[in-house]
Amino acid sequence: MSTVVNTTVNLGGILMRNPVTTASGTFGFGFEYQPYLDLRRLGAITVKGTTPLPRRGNPPPRIAETPAGMLNAIGLQNSGVDRVKEEILPRLAALGVPVIVNIAGDTVADYALVARKLDGAPGVAGLEINISCPNVKKGGLQFGSDPQGAAEVTRAVKSVTGLPVMVKLSPNVTDLVAMAEAVAAAGADALSMINTLLGMAIDVERRRPLLGNVTGGLSGPAVRPVAVRAVWQVYKAVRLPILGMGGIGNARDALEFILAGATAVAVGTANFVNPRVTVEIIAGIEDYMRQNGFQDINELIGLAHRSGE
Amino acid sequence: MSQLLQVEIISNANPAPNVYVLELDAPTLAQEARPGQFLHLHCASGQDPLLRRPISIHGVNRQTGRVLVMFQLAGRGTALLAERRDGLLEVMGPLGHGFTLVRAGQTGPTAGSGKGKIIVLGGGIGAAPLFFLLQELAAANGHEAPPVRVLLGARSAAQLLTVEPAATLGYQVQIATDDGSAGLHGPVTWLLAEELKQPAEFVYACGPASMLKAVCQLLAEAGVPGEVALEERMACGIGACLSCVCATRQAGGEEHYRRVCVDGPVFNAAEVVWR
Ligand SMILES: Cc1cc2nc3c(=O)[nH]c(=O)nc-3n(C[C@H](O)[C@H](O)[C@H](O)COP(=O)(O)OP(=O)(O)OC[C@H]3O[C@@H](n4cnc5c(N)ncnc54)[C@H](O)[C@@H]3O)c2cc1C
Numbered sequence: 001m002s003t004v005v006n007t008t009v010n011l012g013g014i015l016m017r018n019p020v021t022t023a024s025g026t027f028g029f030g031f032e033y034q035p036y037l038d039l040r041r042l043g044a045i046t047v048k049g050t051t052p053l054p055r056r057g058n059p060p061p062r063i064a065e066t067p068a069g070m071l072n073a074i075g076l077q078n079s080g081v082d083r084v085k086e087e088i089l090p091r092l093a094a095l096g097v098p099v100i101v102n103i104a105g106d107t108v109a110d111y112a113l114v115a116r117k118l119d120g121a122p123g124v125a126g127l128e129i130n131i132s133c134p135n136v137k138k139g140g141l142q143f144g145s146d147p148q149g150a151a152e153v154t155r156a157v158k159s160v161t162g163l164p165v166m167v168k169l170s171p172n173v174t175d176l177v178a179m180a181e182a183v184a185a186a187g188a189d190a191l192s193m194i195n196t197l198l199g200m201a202i203d204v205e206r207r208r209p210l211l212g213n214v215t216g217g218l219s220g221p222a223v224r225p226v227a228v229r230a231v232w233q234v235y236k237a238v239r240l241p242i243l244g245m246g247g248i249g250n251a252r253d254a255l256e257f258i259l260a261g262a263t264a265v266a267v268g269t270a271n272f273v274n275p276r277v278t279v280e281i282i283a284g285i286e287d288y289m290r291q292n293g294f295q296d297i298n299e300l301i302g303l304a305h306r307s308g309e
Numbered sequence: 310m311s312q313l314l315q316v317e318i319i320s321n322a323n324p325a326p327n328v329y330v331l332e333l334d335a336p337t338l339a340q341e342a343r344p345g346q347f348l349h350l351h352c353a354s355g356q357d358p359l360l361r362r363p364i365s366i367h368g369v370n371r372q373t374g375r376v377l378v379m380f381q382l383a384g385r386g387t388a389l390l391a392e393r394r395d396g397l398l399e400v401m402g403p404l405g406h407g408f409t410l411v412r413a414g415q416t417g418p419t420a421g422s423g424k425g426k427i428i429v430l431g432g433g434i435g436a437a438p439l440f441f442l443l444q445e446l447a448a449a450n451g452h453e454a455p456p457v458r459v460l461l462g463a464r465s466a467a468q469l470l471t472v473e474p475a476a477t478l479g480y481q482v483q484i485a486t487d488d489g490s491a492g493l494h495g496p497v498t499w500l501l502a503e504e505l506k507q508p509a510e511f512v513y514a515c516g517p518a519s520m521l522k523a524v525c526q527l528l529a530e531a532g533v534p535g536e537v538a539l540e541e542r543m544a545c546g547i548g549a550c551l552s553c554v555c556a557t558r559q560a561g562g563e564e565h566y567r568r569v570c571v572d573g574p575v576f577n578a579a580e581v582v583w584r
């Protein structure tokens with residue numbers, strides 16, 4: 001039974017041969033995982049958050065494990081857009097896999113600067129605007145929790161690039177749908193969700209916070225129900241393709257997001273547990289389609305809404 | 310190159326309270342591993358604990374294809390590992406940048422300067438990777454050229470688990486314990502301070518952060534080069550997530566964060582910035 005199934009999706013102009021990409025910040029620039037899998041099998045590779053200038057990031061310890069999840073406070077350590085553009089993107093382009101660059105900054109101008117520099121960079125298929133990083137003082141969540149700020153960043157980026165622009169939303173808001181509507185109106189081509197949930201943990205023996213940054217972002221299986229809910233609500237309200245993520249660890253988890261309305265999915269924390277998990281998920285989705293008689297993945301997107309209400 | 314492997318557990322020994330030694334059947338690891346490198350082990354069968362645990366390679370036998378890891382009970386992950394007696398264990402490895410082997414009578418960056426002894430210093434469970442280093446130093450240089458001094462410290466005599474294996478390799482070992490139950494009553498760094506009064510060529514150290522900090526200070530004062538193996542909390546173990554950083558500064562350069570999992574765990578002692 002090896003019926004050919006179509007897994008190609010269009011994520012707001014980013015064409016992916018299957019709906020699986022990597023979550024920014026969990027997959028480096030891809031090459032780190034090359035010993036474990038064939039990167040060319042991925043639907044896209046989403047790389048680490050990139051800022052105008054190099055960033056040191058937060059002091060260690062940067063992670064803490066929590067039940068079925070982890071907190072991180074990396075603080076957007078990266079080598080800056082120029083080095084990413086000159087040294088890394090050409091090598092990634094050679095793989096022939098669409099590359100999504102996650103961009104961040106302190107100000108609207110920062111986002112626009114990075115976006116402008118990446119316009120036309122080799123291999124880049126789209127930008128993911130990170131307005132939802134809980135681990136930096138400025139930028140990040142400051143835009144991600146205010147619909148007007150989010151719309152402003154989106155417009156600024158759209159005006160300087162011809163690339164598809166996806167806006168990554170934070171679950172740390174009262175009204176996620178309002179955020180989604182604001183960036184959709186500002187011209188976003190797609191939405192991605194969710195970034196990590198703001199959290200913290202305390203070392204009871206030493207009586208102090210476990211993370212150097214005190215608070216961090218929660219990811220992993222523990223956040224999945226929150227993320228599925230986010231995708232479900234936004235899918236109902238906004239007509240933009242969604243990149244769903246948050247605790248995806250296997251094909252069934254990925255399908256949950258697709259059925260809730262995600263056009264594609266990103267796998268993050270699970271890469272740390274199993275470096276081959278992305279390709280296993282791709283194979284698992286194909287198996288599911290064959291076993292359940294679906295020829296085209298697009299039939300599954302948002303399908304749960306038809307029986308859900 | 311690192312691989313994701315299912316390796317068979319041959320045995321699990323419990324040589325001291327709370328310390329375990331797993332013997333793994335892993336021929337490719339035994340061939341490729343270098344001292345100071347580590348394995349990233351999957352401890353749980355479900356999602357708790359979620360992340361892998363980094364454990365150093367304690368020793369290898371290239372003939373039999375066996376690899377040893379030695380670990381101390383520290384929490385849930387190591388408790389689960391301690392229960393394993395047989396079956397398959399999922400490991401990623403060999404990972405990280407290991408110790409630079411100082412070779413006698415060679416030229417190049419790893420050549421011995423002939424200026425004196427090599428010192429290998431371990432504290433507590435930190436001595437685990439040093440047995441592998443001693444195996445390789447013996448293979449590279451024999452025991453006397455250059456002479457190697459092994460200094461091992463622990464809380465008490467019962468925790469001095471690397472002394473016997475080191476002696477089996479032919480090394481003379483000096484001991485220090487916190488409680489005075491064996492050797493010098495005091496920190497192992499006192500032994501180092503004593504040794505550094507005579508010329509030394511290179512120092513390798515692994516152990517708790519407080520000990521390594523003192524080691525780096527002593528080396529800086531004596532002007533002796535060396536390497537220290539650091540630990541930090543890890544997620545990916547392969548350089549992708551930037552979780553495991555430590556602060557370093559290269560001579561004349563700026564301080565920046567480097568990844569313990571790929572830029573280390575072994576670092577030039579002169580480059581580590583301690584708080
Ligand atoms: C490169 C490297 C090599 C190591 N080699 C050895 C070895 O040979 N033998 C040995 O006994 N131990 C070694 N450790 C320490 C070992 O990884 C920790 O003791 C272990 O992860 C604790 O896990 P746990 O679930 O039992 O404890 P928990 O306390 O439940 O762990 C909770 C979290 O803290 C992390 N953590 C706790 N202690 C440490 C630590 N010291 N370093 C890094 N992360 C830590 C865990 O990985 C986990 O994410 C090494 C650590 C590193 C980084």
Ligand SMILES: Cc1cc2nc3c(=O)[nH]c(=O)nc-3n(C[C@H](O)[C@H](O)[C@H](O)COP(=O)(O)O)c2cc1C
Nearest residue numbers: 023024025049072130194195219220246247268269
């Ligand atoms: C270590 C780590 C680093 C991350 N770095 C970034 C980042 O640079 N930019 C970003 O938009 N999201 C970042 N994230 C968030 C992930 O991309 C993702 O949204 C989140 O982890 C939820 O997915 P998961 O549960 O599958 O990990 C990071 C997450 C982790 C765990």
Ligand code: FES
Nearest residue numbers: 546548550551570
């Ligand atoms: S553990 Fe991920 S970079 Fe070191």
